[in-house]
Amino acid sequence: MVVRAPGAYPWLTAGGAAQSVGFAPVTVADQLPRDRNARSWSKAIWLYLALVLVYHRSFEWSFRSPALQNWSTILVSLTLQAVPFLVLGVVVSAAVSTLVPTAWIDKALPRSDLLAIPVAGLAGGVLPGCECSAAPVAARMVSRGVRPAAVFTFLLAAPAINPVVLVSTAVAFPGQPQVVLARLVASFMTATIVGFVWLRVSRADDRLPDRLRSQVDQHHHSFVTTATHDFVQAGGFLVLGAALVATLQTVVEPSVLESLGGTGVVAALTMAALAVVLSICSEADAFVAAGLTGFPLSARLVFLVVGPMVDLKLIALQTGIFGRRFSSVFAPLTFVVAVVVASLVGLVLL
Amino acid sequence: MNRRDAAGVVLLCGVVALASSISGAVLDFLRPSMRPWVGIAGAILASVGAVELWRSRGAVAHDHHAPPRLGWLVVVPIAVGLTVGAGSLGVYAVGRNATYATLPEIPSGFDLENYVRSASYGGQPIEITLVDLSVAASAPDTRALLRGHDLRLVGFLARDGGEVRLSRFVISCCAADAIAVQVVLDGGADLPADGTWVEVVASLAPDAADEPTGGGSTDLALPHLEIGSVRTIAEPRLPYELPVSRIGG
Numbered sequence: 001m002v003v004r005a006p007g008a009y010p011w012l013t014a015g016g017a018a019q020s021v022g023f024a025p026v027t028v029a030d031q032l033p034r035d036r037n038a039r040s041w042s043k044a045i046w047l048y049l050a051l052v053l054v055y056h057r058s059f060e061w062s063f064r065s066p067a068l069q070n071w072s073t074i075l076v077s078l079t080l081q082a083v084p085f086l087v088l089g090v091v092v093s094a095a096v097s098t099l100v101p102t103a104w105i106d107k108a109l110p111r112s113d114l115l116a117i118p119v120a121g122l123a124g125g126v127l128p129g130c131e132c133s134a135a136p137v138a139a140r141m142v143s144r145g146v147r148p149a150a151v152f153t154f155l156l157a158a159p160a161i162n163p164v165v166l167v168s169t170a171v172a173f174p175g176q177p178q179v180v181l182a183r184l185v186a187s188f189m190t191a192t193i194v195g196f197v198w199l200r201v202s203r204a205d206d207r208l209p210d211r212l213r214s215q216v217d218q219h220h221h222s223f224v225t226t227a228t229h230d231f232v233q234a235g236g237f238l239v240l241g242a243a244l245v246a247t248l249q250t251v252v253e254p255s256v257l258e259s260l261g262g263t264g265v266v267a268a269l270t271m272a273a274l275a276v277v278l279s280i281c282s283e284a285d286a287f288v289a290a291g292l293t294g295f296p297l298s299a300r301l302v303f304l305v306v307g308p309m310v311d312l313k314l315i316a317l318q319t320g321i322f323g324r325r326f327s328s329v330f331a332p333l334t335f336v337v338a339v340v341v342a343s344l345v346g347l348v349l350l
Numbered sequence: 351m352n353r354r355d356a357a358g359v360v361l362l363c364g365v366v367a368l369a370s371s372i373s374g375a376v377l378d379f380l381r382p383s384m385r386p387w388v389g390i391a392g393a394i395l396a397s398v399g400a401v402e403l404w405r406s407r408g409a410v411a412h413d414h415h416a417p418p419r420l421g422w423l424v425v426v427p428i429a430v431g432l433t434v435g436a437g438s439l440g441v442y443a444v445g446r447n448a449t450y451a452t453l454p455e456i457p458s459g460f461d462l463e464n465y466v467r468s469a470s471y472g473g474q475p476i477e478i479t480l481v482d483l484s485v486a487a488s489a490p491d492t493r494a495l496l497r498g499h500d501l502r503l504v505g506f507l508a509r510d511g512g513e514v515r516l517s518r519f520v521i522s523c524c525a526a527d528a529i530a531v532q533v534v535l536d537g538g539a540d541l542p543a544d545g546t547w548v549e550v551v552a553s554l555a556p557d558a559a560d561e562p563t564g565g566g567s568t569d570l571a572l573p574h575l576e577i578g579s580v581r582t583i584a585e586p587r588l589p590y591e592l593p594v595s596r597i598g599g
Contacts, residue, residue, distance in 0.1 A: 042351065042352075042355050042422075045422060045425065046358070048429065049362065049425060049428070049429060052429055052432045052433055053432065056432040056433070056435065059432065059433045059434075059435070060433075060434065060435030065434075066440065066442035067442060068434050069434055069435075069436065069437070069440065069442065070439065070440075070442045070443050070446075072427075072430045072431055072434045072436040073378070073379065073436045073437065073438070073439055073443075073525055074525060074526050075426075075427050075430060075431070075436075076379055076427045076430075076431045076436045077379040077380065077524040077525035077526050078524065078526050079427040080367070080370070080376060080379050080380060080388060080427070080524070081379070081380055081384065081523060081524040081526075083363070083367050083388060083391050083392070083395075084384065084387040084388055084391040086391075087391040087394055087395060088391075091394065168522070171593075172522075172593070222405075224398050224401045224402045224405065225353075225402060225405070227360075227398050228353075228356050228357055228360050228398060228399065228402045228417075229356065229417050231360055231363075231395065231398075231424075232351070232356045232359055232360060232417040232421035232424055233417045233418060233420075233421055235363070235421070235423075235424040236417075236418070236420040236421040236422065236423040236424050237420065237423075239423040239424055239426050239427060240420070240423055242427070243423075243426070245526065246526075249446070249526065250446075278526075278527075279526075280523070280526060280527045281523050281524070281527075283522070283523050284521075284522040284523030284524070284527040285527070287522040287527065287529070287593050288522075288527050288529070320420070
């Protein structure tokens with residue numbers, strides 16, 4: 001089997017370990033052919049890209065499947081939409097990495113965790129970022145020594161309660177300001193509760209990759225190299241999530257999920273599942289929620305709270321940035337807290 | 351994937367994003383307000399990729415800072431999109447999204463009465479989006495305002511059962527959140543094939559639609575129109591409508 005260095009993880013460690021996945025057993029003897037193999041693969045990919053860039057008009061005639069067209073349109077939409085936000089996140093995080101002194105941000109936060117976590121949540125609410133830009137920035141903050149619990153509160157709050165999202169919610173639910181208030185309250189509460197749980201769970205930070213905890217890597221890399229690396233790594237996982245979403249949107253009849261419908265707990269869980277599957281960006285999900293009139297308002301609140309925090313696209317992105325060990329705990333934890341909090345807030349406010 | 355591959359991928363993404371923003375291809379996938387941001391992001395990516403590609407000349411293949419192989423996935427949307435010729439959502443998506451189309455809740459804030467008065471001045475057909483029309487047709491008092499006026503609509507044809515429907519998608523962010531908006535064209539049996547873009551001049555049909563429709567249910571009560579004239583057109587530069595009317599705001 002593949003021998004890994006202690007602490008190394010195939011999704012995260014660059015270069016050697018990642019490249020050996022899927023090529024077991026690897027011995028010293030076949031290192032060279034493997035390298036040559038990888039190089040010829042990359043040559044083949046570049047050749048195909050060159051071909052398709054030049055001759056795409058003739059390619060298009062040979063593929064006329066409506067389902068495939070639909071799949072590719074959704075894949076391209078989700079990816080293209082994320083590009084400006086991902087670039088913003090990568091540029092900010094590369095700037096944090098190369099410009100901001102270690103632990104400077106952490107000192108700017110209140111020393112007490114009881115205060116630092118809500119403050120981080122509020123900071124997320126003020127910055128008009130989307131989920132795709134928050135993740136790289138959060139990773140960089142962790143690697144610069146900011147307390148992880150506070151960073152994850154920021155990560156959850158930023159896409160959920162920023163002004164742009166709240167305004168679009170108000171537009172989508174005209175004459176129902178209580179929906180905006182409920183979304184704000186439930187999202188903020190979810191973000192801070194997950195932050196506190198992360199703090200209490202002993203050794204939760206052990207789930208973070210060494211790369212983020214050691215604070216020694218990446219010091220000697222330039223802005224451009226860091227940005228390239230971050231974009232390609234986050235982007236790869238983002239595309240994986242987007243492809244999953246496109247497949248589900250193309251293959252699964254939406255009416256299947258909608259027909260589950262109903263009331264109470266079933267409705268809330270259905271809407272939560274729908275939010276995870278659809279992976280709509282937080283600025284747009286209010287409009288879709290407004291259209292799902294078969295569900296009670298409190299179930300639609302669950303959709304609005306879960307969507308920006310846990311969805312297929314985000315889980316893939318977080319796995320890419322924080323590692324599988326992290327997201328296998330963080331995503332389910334956030335999902336459960338979000339569903340419970342949103343349901344309770346819905347009972348009180350809606 | 352080595353450092354040079356990663357730099358090449360970033361450069362390619364940047365160039366494609368920039369080109370799609372300049373050419374307007376981005377409008378097939380995103381709302382128009384995203385267009386300049388995609389262009390700016392593309393320019394940043396292209397410069398970063400170019401600089402990194404230049405700097406990594408002769409870099410060792412096994413740089414410890416090389417991104418994981420999964421990074422190759424970044425080129426998949428570009429390769430697939432170009433190979434199959436991804437464009438705006440079409441008839442296939444209408445069938446899949448129709449169940450989301452419960453229109454009375456889509457906001458469309460504009461003063462219909464005022465608009466009908468000024469737009470019908472001189473007796474010309476009133477230009478109206480399918481969203482605005484559907485919202486207006488869902489309530490008796492606004493439907494009365496449109497009654498008797500010729501309406502000019504743009505959309506593509508999509509048949510459902512025996513009905514010919516004029517269709518368009520409403521997007522709020524990107525094509526993944528598209529909601530189909532449809533009206534029924536009565537007596538449109540000999541219209542062009544599904545997927546053809548048309549400009550229709552039509553008026554609200556004086557039928558059972560005057561009964562209040564079942565707004566709020568998932569059951570679609572689409573407005574029926576009587577066709578005046580139909581003209582085949584090329585796909586508009588903006589294939590999607592936006593939830594907030596371009597007239598209102």
